[in-house]
Amino acid sequence: MTEKKKTTIVLFSGDYDKAMAAYIIANGAAAYDHEVTIFHTFWGLNALRKDENIPVKKGFMEKMFGKMMPRGADKMGLSKMNFAGFGQKMIKDVIKKHNALELPQLIEMAQEQDVKLVACTMTMDLLGLKEEELMDHIEYAGVAAYLADAEDGNVNLFI
């Protein structure tokens, strides 16, 4: 039996377009039978947020971060030419026009293809994000688990 190839992506960025790139590569790699992990840290955690307001107890700083950061993949802005959300609308329009997948659908497809979605517990702590605020069926881990995946990886990316 040959071992599966491995793709491990750190998604640090909270930009819509960068998260799209991460999930397109992840879905492609899963289709080619790689074992794929996306490790969401810092602003990349926003891609995993539920879009409703989940009432959880938080300190003042954590509440502020919670309010300032986008709730979920659909609300993330572009890394370039965002123009207060206008660029993101343009991208979504062309995605629809070309029958391509929007970010929330790319994430759904990743889950269907058993891409392992991991939330970095250390940065969740820092930004005050609680498990109840994040999507279901994801894993929680730290940098040690990331390294265990990455050190035998074929494709390692930081996005």
Place this chain on the structure above:
Amino acid sequence: MTEKKKTTIVLFSGDYDKAMAAYIIANGAAAYDHEVTIFHTFWGLNALRKDENIPVKKGFMEKMFGKMMPRGADKMGLSKMNFAGFGQKMIKDVIKKHNALELPQLIEMAQEQDVKLVACTMTMDLLGLKEEELMDHIEYAGVAAYLADAEDGNVNLFI
């Protein structure tokens, strides 16, 4: 016969300085006899644009993206301290002063060293970029081709 080492870079960014870093690493790796591929996706495609206006038929959104995005490597801005193009001018000035290579020259050298320059067809579609608008002697491919290169790669980077 030993196999060649492989360096595969995803150039996602449309920033002058990040593209410089990508091409400096690519040229270095080619000099050390690596097989090198730069896969240009999203804003990274702008590095491959011709600097003149090529008349092609486009929808409204695609025309807007076409107008808003820089035409070619020489017109890209900095990721930091761009100050409406002033930072880019500063960088170009110090590059000249130190007899270093500007981005268009780095791209030319990469082509002379047989670095494979690939344009991502899926994001070309999204942003409405046509083959006629991009440089000659480049390849066109999708995420599957990228993964085929990357999965046996020694150095894989996302820039």
Place this chain on the structure above:
Amino acid sequence: MTEKKKTTIVLFSGDYDKAMAAYIIANGAAAYDHEVTIFHTFWGLNALRKDENIPVKKGFMEKMFGKMMPRGADKMGLSKMNFAGFGQKMIKDVIKKHNALELPQLIEMAQEQDVKLVACTMTMDLLGLKEEELMDHIEYAGVAAYLADAEDGNVNLFI
């Protein structure tokens, strides 16, 4: 004797949060007995700057870059929600609250764990940074040395 695993990080970014991510991964990898190198290039060099003003002879452009760029890790801004330094203060506050390490401490820990910190001499030249302005006990090298480390690496990241 088995060879040590290798983690090699290019730190291009001058953002506080991205540098934190780089140093957290580097410290983690060092704790798992990897041979770890962080290659600081472009704005990532700022993480290595001393925080005082070191009087060195420079041209006009180099002086301007020197003044515009942050002096040392503690003064770097966030990649997102920086709000003229306010976001960075928020991050530092939550770091303290959670007894986590601030960036200067992460760098200190990396040095204690023998993470090899390298300053890219080519971009030092471009930005006009002199050895006297950077921290002690670091190495100076170019893209060739980076590639020599990276090509046998297990985890290669561009941050």
